[in-house]
Amino acid sequence: MQKFRLGGWVLLWLWLAPWAKAQELLPPQQLIKQTSDQIQQELRKINYKVDYAKAVEIVDRYIEPHVDVDRFAALVLGRHWRTATPSQRERFKKEFKTMLIRTYATAYGEYAEWEIRFKPVRNWNPEASKVTVQTEFVQSGKQPAPVAFRMIRKGDAWKVYDVVVEGVDLVKNYRTTFDQEITQTGSLDALIDRLAERNRQAFKDGHKASSLAQPIARAQVLV
Numbered sequence: 001m002q003k004f005r006l007g008g009w010v011l012l013w014l015w016l017a018p019w020a021k022a023q024e025l026l027p028p029q030q031l032i033k034q035t036s037d038q039i040q041q042e043l044r045k046i047n048y049k050v051d052y053a054k055a056v057e058i059v060d061r062y063i064e065p066h067v068d069v070d071r072f073a074a075l076v077l078g079r080h081w082r083t084a085t086p087s088q089r090e091r092f093k094k095e096f097k098t099m100l101i102r103t104y105a106t107a108y109g110e111y112a113e114w115e116i117r118f119k120p121v122r123n124w125n126p127e128a129s130k131v132t133v134q135t136e137f138v139q140s141g142k143q144p145a146p147v148a149f150r151m152i153r154k155g156d157a158w159k160v161y162d163v164v165v166e167g168v169d170l171v172k173n174y175r176t177t178f179d180q181e182i183t184q185t186g187s188l189d190a191l192i193d194r195l196a197e198r199n200r201q202a203f204k205d206g207h208k209a210s211s212l213a214q215p216i217a218r219a220q221v222l223v
Helices: 005-012 027-043 050-068 069-079 079-083 085-108 169-183 188-208
Strands: 115-118 128-139 145-154 157-165
Touching: 005 079, 027 050, 027 128, 027 157, 050 079, 050 085, 050 157, 050 188, 069 079, 069 085, 069 157, 069 169, 079 169, 157 169, 169 188
Parallel strands: none
Antiparallel strands: 115 128, 128 145, 145 157
């Protein structure tokens, strides 16, 4: 089974196109850039290795409004979402989002040299309900890494609901991983409990819980 490095997901928001002018970007591109800029400015004020909880709080504050957590969670759980109780859905959303947020906070301090270039949006339609924002991550001395944000319009706002890194789809990979675990244990609750335990341990260890935060390519999911 091909696995996905969660650090890849969190890196997608970092150092977004410093060479690009925001007014030249389309609304969904602007959202990604502006959100990243805000997080970057706030995290520069602290030492995330000393105040890990504060780093997580900053990231949560700026990212949460721009991620369609309901859609993300439903796509990741797939068929198990349809049979989950309302309580299970809420618990899973909480722990899955926490996992993403805390890992982003960890990755920030380790991969601050990444930059991202925005590619033209194909067949852009201002009235579109969905769009894929194609980008390219660049780091000195390494090959650029293609990254795509899948976004959906909610009212007047754009939100991210999936990310594809070097051809690896975050939703599909987590769906496969979680489905296998639920099949083996026969329990969605067991999966949620394990995610919750990993989150608790990560906050206990602080920035040391960084094994998830690795370069984009050739990585593994730790779930």
